[in-house]
Each structure stands twice: as structure tokens, then as C-alpha cells.
Amino acid sequence: MTEARSSELDPKQVLGNLVIREEFVKPSRRVFVVDKSVIREAITRLLxxxxxxxxxxxxxxxxxxxxxxxxxxxxxxxxxxxxxxxxLRTQLSRAEPVIDTLIDIVPGVFAGENETYDLLGVQFNGNNTLKRGFFVPEDVVGKGVYPLRKDAKW
Amino acid sequence: MSIKLIRYSPWLVHFNTGACNGCDIEVLAALTPHYDPERFGIRLAPSIRHGDILIVTGAITKKAAIRLRRLYEQMPSPKFVVAVGACAYDGGVFKDSYSLRRGAREVVPVDIYIPGCPPRPEAILHGIVKLLQKIEKLSEVGSR
Amino acid sequence: MTETVLQIPISLEIPIGPQHPALHEPVMLKVYADGEEVVKVEINTGYNHRGVEKLFEMNSFYKGVFISARICGICNTVHANVYVRGIEQLLGLEPSPRAKYLRVLAMELERIHSHMIINAIMAEILGFDTLFMLIMRDRELVMKAKEILTGGRVLADYYMPGGVRRDIDDVKKDRILDILKKIRPRLEYYKKLFEVDPTITNRLVDVGVLKPRDITLHGLVGPIARGSGVKTDVRAEDKYEVYGEIPWNVITRSEGDSLARMLVRWDEAIESLNMCEYILTHLPGGQAVVDERKLPRVLPLGEAFTRVEAPRGELTYYIIGSGRDRPYRVKVRTPSFHNIINSGFSYLGYSIADVPVILVSYDPCISCMERAILIKDGEKKYVSLRDIVNMKRVR
Incomplete structure (x- = not known):
């Protein structure tokens, strides 16, 4: 498959059977809801x-x-x-929000995964750079609070 | 005697306590030839120990407040503080945030407030000159 | 083997997170060197934290227009623009053509002044005080133009869902055109200077070279990407406002070093100047100002993801409407978030003296960058960035 042809491929075709459903975000950006277990596969296919x-x-x-x-x-x-x-939209249970990391495939998720962990408590399996207090101050961390959650109290 | 020296050659130290940079670039602009601060003898001090006037910008975040206090204590007397911008006065648009103190006056004694969001360089220089006039009056009464 | 540790505190405009009490430690680039060569970089984080995302949720979405502008003073116009466009998409509002042209004019003027300021700072740390002062003096012309257009030198407060807040007449239009005529030869002079002056080029050529693969895998955006040949510009991709109608070019260079990045900025400034002149001479008629009393009071349910090309790179806002007057969620991802945090890998193998040059070529939103802490053989010393640039270099 030559570069020229593959760059024209519709992402829906690339993701194929991984897509659970399609939604959209204004202005007409397509949302592909995938199961959290296939996120690495999805990104690898796109790359x-x-x-x-x-x-x-x-x-x-x-x-x-x-x-x-x-x-x-x-x-x-x-x-x-x-x-x-x-x-690519994934949904994690609020009680135990865990998903695989992408950091070994796309090192640029370093900033985003750390932020999401620190503020919302999402665990990215396999990312050993994750630490609390990346952004959140010590006293809030000490209370075990994830500030961006809707029920966060500090 | 030392107050008189400040009147004629004030050295500024600038400290940002969590600002959007708007006030900072106006302070920076106020130090350029277009506004010619040197006619008042105003220039940036090479270090905090040489500073006479502390310029505070930014909404005072709680952690920055500790540093601000430390910085103020490191300055040799006589020293003065200028709070630039709406954020340094009481938090500006970020007033309701939990991460902020209520203005610079909670942390250090402020001599002059320069309102604005951000204040123009002319306003900043005007504020500093007003401070210098205030200092002149003080030097007539006696040193602090 | 002497161990040298360099800590450069920089503070970033990152509106992360809602309520964070005391968070203000600036981001620290902790650079470890063996002798003069950089061997390890740690990002010790802490951000310039004002709890902005929470403030968005606590205030009505109209107040959000003014909060978003104050996230970053240097690029406040683009922040307000991308937020307002997100709101417009949720509300289903469309600004008039004249309003769109004026909005782009404000953003392009801001791009010029932002690029001038970072180049002035680069000149300053290289020791070129005169060049710093000259660029800042000429930058005042751009600030004057911005003030004639929007009423404010730095903070424009120009945007409102549905249009803009002020219009310009012919007198103002001519004044701005005059100013642009004066700026043009200056920008061309500075670009030439950066291209040929050996004191600048010797310090910037082949320093901090980034390959296209490094750029996309680490999510680096803006002039950093374009300086390495990656042709990405949100204005060309999303074609928002009137970027699909007015003639302009995406600037790229292929060398990927610090000089390429600074030259991309000068080229973009000249390109922006061309765009501003085109806009002023082709301004459509009609209404531009919104009647604020007639605007809707409630933000409907829905999601919008808008992007804008800020002077530093791609800036994205993700807004979720709640059906009330307050948004459910506003997520802001500033360009410096990726450009500074993800770029730790790019300092390895260069000298400590090159670190400030590379850092400034990434255009961090600089707040308190004047000082760095140099720990050599266990001894701590405060040095200015300029002193670091003058240290010995190894190749």
C-alpha cells in the first residue's frame, strides 16, 4: 500500500470492527466510541x-x-x-477508572496522561511516570482528592 | 539619607505571583526607550539585595505568597512595594478561586496600587513617580 | 566527573484544574550535565495555577469570555476567539462577514507582537541588548495598532458571541494601514539580521535539532513543528473565520534547528502583516457589533471542540454545555503544555550553554524566566540565563 493511497483512507475503515458506535462533536468532528481494552490497537492501526x-x-x-x-x-x-x-472516546467506570497507557507508542501522551491522572484519578496501566502532585498541590493530594471530579471536596 | 538616593535612582525588582503575563509585558514595556524610564532614574536591579522598590504582579496564589514574603524580607530597608494590576489588588477575575489570597496587601505592606487589567506603561510609570513623590515627602519628615 | 545541575524555573499559562489551593511552583526544567554536556532532563512540575477550569464551571458562559482572555495576556485574543467560537457553535450563532474579518485582524496583529517579543528575548539572552530594545520599540507600533482596533493594548476584550464589541471607521482604518506601512521595513530588517548576523547564527544553527518524527510523536505544535518541515497549521486545516477566503501561505522550514524556528516566526510575522493589509483593504460592509441584550442566556446541551492557531501553536478548547447558564466542562490545552513538558528529550547531548537557547526557541510563555539555579560540585549559585548562554560549549 503506497503512502499516497493510505493517507486518503477514511478512519472509519481503518478502525473497522473496533468501533462500538459513532457520535459527533461540533463542528462535525467524528467521535468513534471504542472499548477501553482496544485503545492501543486503535492507535497502532492509525499510526x-x-x-x-x-x-x-x-x-x-x-x-x-x-x-x-x-x-x-x-x-x-x-x-x-x-x-x-x-x-476516540472510551468510557471507564467511575469506581475503577483504568485504561492502558499509550506512552510507549506515542511518547507525547506524557503530559496529558499525567494531567488526567492527577486531576481525575484515571489510572494508565504501564505508565510509570504517573505521580500525584504533578499539578495538584500537596495538601489536596494529602486528602486523596481528585479536584476535577464533580463530587470533589477539599 | 538613603531615602533621598532612592528618590533619584530607584532600582526595581519585579516578581510575578501567578499572573497571565499581561501586566508583566506592560512592566517590561515600561522599561523600554519608548517610555524612557531612565529619566526618572528608574532601572531594573541586578538582584533582590539591590532592590528598592518591589513590583508585584499577578493574582497572589498561596504558594507564591510565601515566596513573596521571603523576597520582601530579603530586601534591605528602606523598601517600598507597588502592586500592579487588578489581580494584585484583590484577585481580579480570579477572585473566587480557592487557590488565591485576597490581594497583595495580605502578604506585604503595599504603598501604591496601580489599577488596570493590564495598566498601560504610562500608568505604571505614573504610579512609580507618585511613589517617588511620596518618598520625597517622607525624606523631609525623617527616614523610616 | 563533575556533576552540574541546572534548574530553570519557568512558569506556564496552563489553566489546569479547578480548585487548587496553593499551587504556584513554576515548571522546573531540571537539567543534569556531565561536565558541559546535558545527560538527563527532568520535568519537575507545578504550574501557574489559578483554578481556571473550575472558574469556568462556576461562572456564566459570558463571564467565561473574559476569564479565557486572562489565561494568557500575550495571546489573549486567540484564547477569547476559540472560546467564543465554541460557544457560538453550541448556540448556533454565526457572526457577520465583517465581524469575522475584524476578528482575524485582531488575531494577526497579536501574532506579530508575540513573535516580536520572543525574538527580542532571544536577542537579549544572547547578549544583544540593543537589538532587544530596538525590537521592543518597534513592537510599540503594533500595540498602537491593536489599541486603535480593539481599545486595549494588551487585553483586547474584543470578542462576544455573535460578533465583536467595537467597529472601526475609515479614519481608524487609515491609521492602522499607516502603522503597518511603517512596520514592514523593520520586520524585514530583523529577519535579515537573524539570517546573516554571525553572532546570532553561530549560537542558533544546529542547536536543538528536531526531526519530523520527534515532532508528531511528542505532539509538539506551532512554529516548532513548522521549523522542522511538518506542514501543520490550524488556520489551513480548520479554515475557521476567514482563513479560507483571504490569501496566505503556511510557512515551513526544513532545518529543524533553533534558527529555523526563529526565522519561521519572522516569516510568519511578515505573512501576518500581508494578511492585515489585505483585510483592511477588503473589509466587507455591514454590521459587526453584536447587540448584547439580545443574546441567549442559556448554553444548550452539546459538545464543541474548537482549535485556533495561537502564536505558540495549536490551542484547543473542549466545551460541554449543560442546559444552564454555566458550562458543564471546559477543557483547555495550551500549546505550551505539549511544547514545554514533552520536549525534555530534545536537550540531551547539547551543552548547558545551549539549554536557554533551545528553551527560548520553543517560545514558553515566560513569566519569571530571568533566573536559573546552577548547582556545580554541590555549590548552589543563582545565575541569569544570559550567563548560562555564555558558558563553554562542547560539540
Missing amino acids: KTYGETSIYISTIAGVDRFEQGVIEVNYFISILPRKEVIV
Whole structure:
């Protein structure tokens, strides 16, 4: 498969059977909801298809969906040849929010994963740079509080 | 006697306690030739131990407040403090945040407030000159 | 083997996290050197923390316009722009063409002044005080233009969902055009200087070389990416506001060293100047100012992800509406978040003397960067960045 052709591929085709459902975020950015267990596979497929120098992870946004008992972790990925930003959305249980790390595949998640861990308490398996107090001050850490959660009290 | 020297050649130390940089770049701009602070003898001090006037910018975050206090104590007397910007006065738009103190006056004694978000370089120089005039009056009464 | 440790405190504009009581330690780049060569870099974090994301959730979304502008004073226009566009998408508002042109004008003027200031700082740490003063003097012209347009030199407070807050008439338009005419030869002179002056080029060439693979895998954005040949610019990708209509070019260079990054900024400043002149001479008629009394009071349910090309790189906002007047979540990812935190790998193998040069070429939002702590053989000393740049270099 030549570079030129693969860069035109629709991400939906690349992710294929990993996608549980599609949603969208304004302005018409596609959201692919995937199971948290396949996040590494999804990213690896995207990197292989488009090439390491043609995509990057732009933002990792964690959201505490208190009512649904879920913490969402959204990976916003910019696909340069398609000039498109897609979202890989995973949902973790609020009681035990754990997901695999991407840091060995994409070292640039260092900042985002540490932030999401420190502020929301999402555990990224395999990332041994994670530490509390990366951003949150000592006294809040001492109370075991994850400040960005909706029920956080300090 | 030393107060008179400050009146004619004040050396500034600038400290940012958690600002958006707006006030900082206006303080920086106030030190450029366009505004010519040197006609008042104003210049940036090479270190805190040579400073006469402490310029505080930023919404005072709690951790920065400790450093601010330490910095103030390291300055030799006579010394004066200028709080620049709305954030240094009481937190500005960040007023309700839990990570802030209520303004610089909770931490150090402030002599002059320069309001604005951010204040123009002319306003900053005007504030410093007002401070210098205040100092002149003080030197007539006797040193602090 | 002498152990030298260099700690450069820099503070970043990162509105992370809601309520954080005492957090203010600036980000510290802890650089370990063996002799003069850098062998390890640790990022000791702490941020300039004001609990901004929580403040967004605590205040109405209109107040958020003003909070977002004050996240970073140097690039306040782009912060306000990306937030307002996110709100507009949730509300379903579309600004008029004239308003869009004026918005872009404000952002491009800001790009010029931001690039000038970081180049002035680079000149200053290299020891070029005169050049620093000259650039700052000419930058005042740009601040004047911004003030004529928006009413504020630094903080524009120019944006409102639906349009802008002030309009310009022909008198103001001519004044701004005059100023732009005066700035052009200065920008070209500075670009030439950075290209040919050996004192600058000797310190910047081949320092901090980044390959395209390093850029995308670490998520580095903005002039850093474009200086290494990665052709990414949010203005070209998202084509927001009027970037799809006015003629402009994405600037890239292929060398990937610090000089390439600074030159990309000068080229972009000149490109922005061209854009500003085009906008002023092709300004559409019509209404630009929004009637604030008629705006909706409630932010509907929905999510929006907007991006903007800030002077430092890609700035993203993710806004979730709650159906009330306060947003459910606002996530801000500033360019410096990636550019500074993820770039620890790029200092290895260079001299300590190169570290400030590389750091400034990444354009950190500098607050208190004047001092560094040098610990050599167990002895602690406070040094200025300029003194570090003058230390011995090994190749």
C-alpha cells in the first residue's frame, strides 16, 4: 500500500470492527466510541495507516460524567493529510477508572496522561511516570482528592 | 539619607505571583526607550539585595505568597512595594478561586496600587513617580 | 566527573484544574550535565495555577469570555476567539462577514507582537541588548495598532458571541494601514539580521535539532513543528473565520534547528502583516457589533471542540454545555503544555550553554524566566540565563 493511497483512507475503515458506535462533536468532528481494552490497537492501526509523521494526538480530555457513573477519556487525534480531527472516546467506570497507557507508542501522551491522572484519578496501566502532585498541590493530594471530579471536596 | 538616593535612582525588582503575563509585558514595556524610564532614574536591579522598590504582579496564589514574603524580607530597608494590576489588588477575575489570597496587601505592606487589567506603561510609570513623590515627602519628615 | 545541575524555573499559562489551593511552583526544567554536556532532563512540575477550569464551571458562559482572555495576556485574543467560537457553535450563532474579518485582524496583529517579543528575548539572552530594545520599540507600533482596533493594548476584550464589541471607521482604518506601512521595513530588517548576523547564527544553527518524527510523536505544535518541515497549521486545516477566503501561505522550514524556528516566526510575522493589509483593504460592509441584550442566556446541551492557531501553536478548547447558564466542562490545552513538558528529550547531548537557547526557541510563555539555579560540585549559585548562554560549549 503506497503512502499516497493510505493517507486518503477514511478512519472509519481503518478502525473497522473496533468501533462500538459513532457520535459527533461540533463542528462535525467524528467521535468513534471504542472499548477501553482496544485503545492501543486503535492507535497502532492509525499510526500504521497514516504514518508516524502524519498524525498526532492533540488533546486528552477526561470528563467526569457523574450522573452516568462513568469517566470518559477522549483522545482528539489530528490526521494531517485529511485535515481532520477525530475523537476516540472510551468510557471507564467511575469506581475503577483504568485504561492502558499509550506512552510507549506515542511518547507525547506524557503530559496529558499525567494531567488526567492527577486531576481525575484515571489510572494508565504501564505508565510509570504517573505521580500525584504533578499539578495538584500537596495538601489536596494529602486528602486523596481528585479536584476535577464533580463530587470533589477539599 | 538613603531615602533621598532612592528618590533619584530607584532600582526595581519585579516578581510575578501567578499572573497571565499581561501586566508583566506592560512592566517590561515600561522599561523600554519608548517610555524612557531612565529619566526618572528608574532601572531594573541586578538582584533582590539591590532592590528598592518591589513590583508585584499577578493574582497572589498561596504558594507564591510565601515566596513573596521571603523576597520582601530579603530586601534591605528602606523598601517600598507597588502592586500592579487588578489581580494584585484583590484577585481580579480570579477572585473566587480557592487557590488565591485576597490581594497583595495580605502578604506585604503595599504603598501604591496601580489599577488596570493590564495598566498601560504610562500608568505604571505614573504610579512609580507618585511613589517617588511620596518618598520625597517622607525624606523631609525623617527616614523610616 | 563533575556533576552540574541546572534548574530553570519557568512558569506556564496552563489553566489546569479547578480548585487548587496553593499551587504556584513554576515548571522546573531540571537539567543534569556531565561536565558541559546535558545527560538527563527532568520535568519537575507545578504550574501557574489559578483554578481556571473550575472558574469556568462556576461562572456564566459570558463571564467565561473574559476569564479565557486572562489565561494568557500575550495571546489573549486567540484564547477569547476559540472560546467564543465554541460557544457560538453550541448556540448556533454565526457572526457577520465583517465581524469575522475584524476578528482575524485582531488575531494577526497579536501574532506579530508575540513573535516580536520572543525574538527580542532571544536577542537579549544572547547578549544583544540593543537589538532587544530596538525590537521592543518597534513592537510599540503594533500595540498602537491593536489599541486603535480593539481599545486595549494588551487585553483586547474584543470578542462576544455573535460578533465583536467595537467597529472601526475609515479614519481608524487609515491609521492602522499607516502603522503597518511603517512596520514592514523593520520586520524585514530583523529577519535579515537573524539570517546573516554571525553572532546570532553561530549560537542558533544546529542547536536543538528536531526531526519530523520527534515532532508528531511528542505532539509538539506551532512554529516548532513548522521549523522542522511538518506542514501543520490550524488556520489551513480548520479554515475557521476567514482563513479560507483571504490569501496566505503556511510557512515551513526544513532545518529543524533553533534558527529555523526563529526565522519561521519572522516569516510568519511578515505573512501576518500581508494578511492585515489585505483585510483592511477588503473589509466587507455591514454590521459587526453584536447587540448584547439580545443574546441567549442559556448554553444548550452539546459538545464543541474548537482549535485556533495561537502564536505558540495549536490551542484547543473542549466545551460541554449543560442546559444552564454555566458550562458543564471546559477543557483547555495550551500549546505550551505539549511544547514545554514533552520536549525534555530534545536537550540531551547539547551543552548547558545551549539549554536557554533551545528553551527560548520553543517560545514558553515566560513569566519569571530571568533566573536559573546552577548547582556545580554541590555549590548552589543563582545565575541569569544570559550567563548560562555564555558558558563553554562542547560539540
